[in-house]
Amino acid sequence: MTRGTVTLYIAASLDGFIATADGGVEWLEEYASDGENGADGSFKAFFAGVDCLVMGSRTYEQILSFDEWPYGERPTFVVTGRDLPLATDRVELVAGDLHELVDRLEERYDRSWLVGGAALAQSFLREGLVDEIRLTVVPVLLGGGIRLFTDDGAERALETVECTSFESGLVELRYDTSGSNTSA
Numbered sequence: 001m002t003r004g005t006v007t008l009y010i011a012a013s014l015d016g017f018i019a020t021a022d023g024g025v026e027w028l029e030e031y032a033s034d035g036e037n038g039a040d041g042s043f044k045a046f047f048a049g050v051d052c053l054v055m056g057s058r059t060y061e062q063i064l065s066f067d068e069w070p071y072g073e074r075p076t077f078v079v080t081g082r083d084l085p086l087a088t089d090r091v092e093l094v095a096g097d098l099h100e101l102v103d104r105l106e107e108r109y110d111r112s113w114l115v116g117g118a119a120l121a122q123s124f125l126r127e128g129l130v131d132e133i134r135l136t137v138v139p140v141l142l143g144g145g146i147r148l149f150t151d152d153g154a155e156r157a158l159e160t161v162e163c164t165s166f167e168s169g170l171v172e173l174r175y176d177t178s179g180s181n182t183s184a
Contacts, residue, residue, distance in 0.1 A: 005111055005131040005132060006130050008124065008132070010121065011137075013140050014140065019118075031169075039166050042164065051110055051111050052113070054079065055079070056079055056116065056120035059116045060076075073090055075109075079098070098129055125177075128177075134173070134175075135148075135175075158177055160173070160175055
């Protein structure tokens with residue numbers, strides 16, 4: 001059996017923030033639907049191949065505030081130590097070692113989407129559990145907020161797989177992390 005992949009697919013401002021300081025993502029709304037030939041079409045193609053989702057509790061709580069659960073019947077794993085309401089019977093709260101979680105996911109799923117947020121993405125990256133990064137750069141400078149990448153002291157070399165620009169101004173960068181060099 002081949003090993004499943006974990007992809008961090010996320011959007012960030014040009015200055016590296018995924019949300020405002022209070023967790024707001026309203027600044028993304030004007031880019032949410034730029035058509036099938038834009039980043040929206042790219043996301044839909046990506047999502048069609050996703051078997052399960054992994055997200056942190058703050059991201060999950062933000063998604064719970066939406067009018068409806070946007071991920072259909074896809075199994076979703078929320079990494080948290082808290083007791084949270086379940087959006088659907090396909091949502092599971094998980095705690096513990098991230099390596100054990102990824103091992104469990106890889107037994108059952110080929111493609112896992114690491115949705116976010118920043119703290120969970122940083123933990124996955126630090127532990128070497130991300131196989132691919134798909135970063136959509138949004139042409140806006142937030143000037144502050146929740147930073148996607150932190151100064152954790154680890155250097156990582158990534159292999160560029162693809163770079164796509166869209167008429168909306170969005171740029172999607174795709175990196176393979178499997179050959180990452182890590183140094184502390």
